Amino acid sequence: MDNNHAPLLEMRNIKKDFFGNQVLEDINLKLEAGEVLGLVGENGAGKSTLMKILFGATDISETGGYGGEIYLNGEKVSFKTPFEAIEAGIGMVHQEFSLIPGFEATENILLNREPKKANLISEVFGERLDTLDRKEMDERAAKAIEKMGVSIDQHMMISSMPVGHKQFTEIARELSKEQLRLLILDEPTAVLTEREAEALLESIRGMSARGITVIFITHRLQEILSVCDKVAVMRDGILVQEVPASETNVDEITRWMVGRTVEGGSAKTDIRIDDNARTILKIDKLWVDMPGETVRNVSLEVKEGEILGIGGLAGQGKLGIPNGIMGLYEAGGSVVFDGKEIPLNNPRKCLDASFAFVSEDRRGVGLLLDESLEWNVAFPAMQVQNKFLKYYLGGLIKWRDEKAIREVTEKYIDELKIKCTSSKQNARELSGGNQQKVCLAKAFALEPKVLFVSEPTRGIDVGAKALVLDALKKFNRESGVTVVMISSELEELRSTADRIAIVSGGRISGILPATSSVEDFGMLMLKGVV
Amino acid sequence: MTETKTFKDRVVASLKNFGLPRLIITGFLVLLLVLAPFVGADLPTQISNIINRFSWNGILVLAMVPMVHSGCGLNFGLPLGIISGLLGATLSIEFGFTGRLSFLMAILIATPFALVLGSLYGWLLNKIKGGEMMIATYVGFSSVSLMCMMWLLLPYHSPNMVWGLAGKGLRTTISLEGYYNQALAGIGQINIGNISIPTGTLLFFALLAFGIWAFLHTKTGTAMTAVGSNPVFARAAGIDVDKIRMLSVVMSTWLAAIGILVYEQGFGFIQLYMAPFYMALPAVSAILIGGASVNKATIMNVIIGTILFQGIVTMIPTVMNNMIHMDMSEVIRIIASMGMILFALTRKTEASR
């Protein structure tokens, strides 16, 4: 290396806020050439934001940049775009594949960096008319694959590859870049089979031996311990621990990940667990085909009148549960409500059984963005329960009762303190928090017996958060409605729910009272992670 | 917030909402109307023309509304409905009905055709969600060219309709004299000077427009709008999206069938063979000129759009001819109407789900 004293990467006092919301605070990190760092933390701990800063993702600069400095080989850098980062020798393999399905591995590995041969026509019309040098392409791709140490067929079409090989193609693409010195792998093993994951770890060791620094993000702590030199644990935007991998163990890392300082909130005070309460909803062997949130085998009993929290890491399947039950994604298994079997894959039947659902995808599923609040609040109740209708000609004509619709909307605007100009305002114009309240109002208007709420506080500000959670608690306690609340934030679940089920690897890994310790929940979250 | 908006802001906002192309077209029409007396055109006659053409075309434009509401996009497959109407018209005459009765019978006979063809068309469009508009266009074209063969082959015998020499095969143009020529327009027609108002036709349009308006206020109509606005939301609220879309397609097809019959009673002739071919495009551009987008349309859009479009179509030839002795009406009509459709297609008004 040109400079013996400077580490390959040094991050000093990295700070980042999104519109005043501090997500990273004073991150300091040093990495030497060939070192492998395992980066762990719960979802939302700030790992991906930190990596985005390092990789020059455009949404960082679009939201006001970051604080602190990054040094690469002792040189201060600040990347505006990923292309600058790539130029400087940083490579990143994202969770989503970025591959052309109809191209073979070689073509994908060298996408837009193909070696070319000039010809007569390209001399005149510019270098985009150079022909591709297929032989050279094959050689370079072969070299990158060899560097990786896992063999894949370089002439195989991506669309006919198993998932693991797609992942390896992505890694080979990064390795084919001559200047690569630092490789970021964002949960690369999540989609791999056991044997493929094994091969990947082996290849990480190989890269490290060649002097390439690797930042390895994963939830599988065992992998970290087996391949990393160093482990960095993040929590709530702070780097809480940085230790050599040889000096720690899985239990300790788990505690660091989920451990909170004393003032970090606690379980709610009026927790109510009644063992004699009737089981109102029984879920048995549920599977749901929701991309990215696959549910494999969930059996769960919900007691009448409780708030059941469902937690777990992202991608483990907790979101698939309500979406599958409500018929939004293909599902199988059995759901029994009040002794009656509810047919799956049919939203109408669930609504008829007086379930209601507040989706995590507010803008995609939850709202009619281009319609008025009145429509948003009243629509499902009108369609499912024939509320807010006037009948003419002996019920032949079911006319929309605008007055009743306005009244119910205004009632909820008051109750939930929805900030809007009028009940006629379009949902699109509201802020995220207020949109969420409209979604709640929509569900409340159905007067359900069981309410599923998915990620109720995602992307809304602190004030609105408290209001939404309070509204849920009030709805549960005062109207006696059973609530199933799904959230990635354990603290939120502990302060709202009575019991909390943790989903891991598409299965329930355990159910605990909300008063249980954070460490216990942490253990459940990391058990059986895929 | 909005309360503090000044009057100027509001005017600017509503103008922006109105859209530049629409503004240009409205301005152009006003200019033509102002110019008309100066270049020697008789304004009352022109206005009478516009009203009449509005009454012929209004329902064809109205036929766009249900499909736009349910998110099936602009109904480029309008010719399919027109064919149902043509079948009703020719069969009514073939069966020997005359006068106003033949109009009523044409509607009655056209209806089952519209329902069957509309259902098939709706079934197809449900299979190819996201590609509706292009396929609708070609479904329209295919059905028109198929019917070209049918008009020749079907065993029609009425001497008023078939080719005189061969004694079979329908003529390209069939006069409605003695059948339902002016069947609606003749009802309560008002003549003031050079202005003649086809009261019956206008009332009939008003009746259907009211019907659609009322439908959109019912439970099912509300569901239709929601399906067009966000199909995933509608599905989550327990709506059978495919069924609602199917219903909208059947409604659009039926309206198109009625629309062509009303057009014919005003025009005085049935036009067969390739005539329905390009009938979708004027209707599409009319509703867009009226302020509709690919997934939002109101009855007001229909009325304003038809008046503007037909106004331009009638005014340009007279004014231009008198002014520069050059009839550029066809060219300007093409550029304006196609430009309007292009403009609508390039706007990111909806996620094409």
Place this chain on the structure above:
Amino acid sequence: MKAGSNKYTTSEKKPTAFGTILRQASVPLMFIIICAFCIPIAGLSPSYLANEIVTRMGRNSFLILSLLIPIMAGMGLNFGMTLGAMAGEIGLILVSDWQIVGIPGMVLAAIISVPISILLGIFCGKILNKAKGREMITSYIMSFFINGIYQLVVLYLMGSVIPIKHSSIKLPRGYGIRNTVSLLNMRQKLDNLIAINVSGIKIPVMTFIVIGILCLFIIWFRKTKLGQDMRAVGQDMEVARDAGIDVERTRIISIVMSTVLAGIGMIIYLQNMGNIATYSSHSQIGMFCIAALLVGGASVDRASIGNVFLGVILFHTMFIVAPRAGAYITGDSMIGEYFRVFVSYAVITLALVMYETNKRRAKSESSRELRAQQDADEANAAGKENV
């Protein structure tokens, strides 16, 4: 590149199941059956039929080849090729007014058409970039829109603003071009430059050489960086953008190339016809070329040079024999005329429907895969629990 690289498809190496192959071949097969049925009934002499087919191959192939590049770039069937056809016509009208005859006239017409095609192509490409996901309907409407502009230019501006000297092509009123412009001085000049006669069948060798050069160009183009970029953009715009490919520009270039080629193709087409139907020559050309390509077995997202030639032969055989066969069967010559129009539209409709349903089928297949994987997973887990 492997052998068989002249195949111009986006996914040729994907192992295809028998069902998929059958589906792809269904349209050509249907046409072979129609032709096999109609040819004997039509009762045309084999040499007449062969002559007609060869003539039409020379006339149409170049135009149809111009459709290939936008398909490669994922923009679907370029209904906007009409734009190029209009540019070609403008070139020819001007050249025939200047009385430049024969091959030099054709070359000059092509030279005039190219800049017009480029401008129209850029305009069209920019509009299509704003209408991603509905390129086809937009390019279709675009062809009508530009047709309006074309009429404005040819019917009103030519002779009044753009100088037209010869009254033979001008309307009697003093401006505007007549409905028909004769290209007698240019008629089949390219075809006859080198023409050989094989047992009564005239083969326009020079035209075929030009078409062959275009085929070679397309094969070569596919191997260039730009060609590779277009294929990448055609399959996944987001991935291509992430890799640093200028997606918008690449798409515009593909439309420009298609428009320019269509312009030259139109000149070749019209020199064979021998006259320009000023206001209608171009209006149907897009539809017939697209139908022919689809009849050859192409789809909205994949098309090869082979599809072009197979399509020309099958489609035009149908075109020649259908009216006669129809007249023989029904006693009415119009039936056949309408039949071939109907078939052209039906085949496009069918191709569009198959394209859209295939897109959906691909989606549901992926979810089926997922479920199978889950089942295996479940069985595995159950097995473990039992142990």
